[in-house]
Amino acid sequence: MDAHDVRQRQPTGMATWLVPVLFWLYYLTPLLRPGHENPIALWLLSVLPPAAALAILPLRRRFPTGVALTMGGLLFLSPGVIGAAFVTQASLARRTRSAAMVLLSGLWLIAAKLLELLVGPASGEWSGAHWVESTIAVTGLVIATLVGWLVRSRESESQSRVDADQARHDAELARIEQAKLAERERIAREMHDVLAHRLSLVSMHAGVLAFRDDLGPEETRETARLIQRNARQSLDELRMVLSSLRGADAPPEPPQPTVAELPVLIADLGSDQQIELSLGVEPDRVPARTSRTAYRIVQEALTNARKHAPGAPVVVSVTGAPGDTLKVQVSNPLADLALPDRTGSGFGLLGVTERAASVGGSASYGAIDGGFTVTASLPWEDEA
Known part of the structure; x- marks a missing residue:
């Protein structure tokens, strides 16, 4: 169910009933004067058609055209139906896209009112009162049509804003998901390079073992051949499975840097920022x-600090112990000492959470005590 359906199912407002009821009461006032020739018939025409109009008024949402046609017939029988006719016309203009249908409905109701004044049950010699009633009917139906179109225009504009906000939200979610996938691809490529490097070493050492005659009996040599064969097959299968992630033409990358290379990283970046x-x-x-x-x-945290707080001092802390966690913390003041770089995608720190989660850890980032801090907790299994 969309927002338009929800609006159509909302309860009828007080004004929707106030207009037809007030007009009905207005046209009941002549009944208070004595001297009518046929008071019973006049009472029936003044009460039954307006009551029937009020009874079918809630159906105008589901059957707008049918209710408008019926309302015209009831208006021919009694002038007290005019208020319900106004509400019906406004509802039809609000919910019907066809302008021709709305105009035909208005003309039908105007014609019913004029026929009621000319040849209807309560018709009489045309007088100033007839001019007043016809003017009220025509003006009221025109106003009702314009009000219906205005409400529909405002609802359409509001729905357009809601749809635009939803589209922007969906686009942002798509960008976030794309950034996550890109980071996972980078992680997978790094895993491929590392595993390929290690399996190559296994294959090399197993090959050396297979061709050394001074290491033991034939069983040792056969085992070494099996190690060599299985390691090579594992490497080929791994490359085949992950080739789509890194591309067939991508050259092998060197072994990925570790915590031991942090001083080198900081030395390279230290020329632009105090770290x-x-x-x-x-x-x-x-x-x-x-x-x-x-x-x-x-x-990634240092790159983020350099982009958004260029020139600000940065503190990097790496602590932990085996069997516990490795805690990484990078913090810098929020005060900018230079114009920040706004050219990034805005999803760099999202990769931090993805990397931490890939090894079973967690990460968080945000403003704390006047500074910006990136914190990650990574599992550190005990070597024993």
């Missing part, structure tokens, strides 16, 4: 996968 490194762990003891992830998180 302080606090390395509270032994890089060689950090598991390789966790170490690579920590390096990339620091790299």
Whole structure:
């Protein structure tokens, strides 16, 4: 169910009933004067058609054309139906896209009113009162049509704004999802390079083992051949599975940097920004996968600081212990010392959370105590 259907199912407002009821009461006032020739017939014509008009008025949403036709017939019988006719015309103009249908409905109701004044049950000699009633009917129906069109235009404009906001929201979600997929692809490529490098070493050492005669009996040599064959097959299968992620023409990349390369990274970036490194762990003891992830998180956080707070000092802290977690924290003041760089996609820090999650960790970032801090907690399995 869309917003338009919801609006159409809302309860009828007070004004919707107030207009037809007031007009009905107005046309009941002549009944209070005595001396009518046929008071019973006059009472029936003054009460039954307006009551029937009020009864079918809620159906105008589902059957706008049918209600308009019926309303014209009831208006021919009694002038007290004119208020309900106004509401019906306004509703038809609001909900019907065909302008011709709206105009035909208005003409039909005007014709019914004029026929009621000329040849209807309560018709009489044309007088000034007839001119007043016909003017009220024509003016009221024109106003009702214009009000219906105005309400429809405002609702259409409001719905357009809602649709535009939803489209922008969907586009933003698509950009976020695209950024996540791009980061996962980068992670997968790095995993491919690392595993390919390690499997190549396994294959090489197994090949050496297979051709050394001084290491033991024939069983050792056969086992080494199996290691060599299986390692090579594993490498070929891995390249085949992940070739779509990195592209067939992409050259092999060098082994990915780890926490041990953080001083080199900071030295390269330190010419543009003051960066302080606090390395509270032994890089060689950090598991390789966790170490690579920590390096990339620091790299992305430093890039973010350089873009959005150029010239501001940055503090990088890496702490932790085996069997616990490796905690990475990068913080910088919010005060800009130069014009920030706004050319990025805005999803760099999203890659930090993706990388942390890829190794079973977590990451967060935001403004804290006048500064911007990126924090990541990565699992550090005990070597024992």
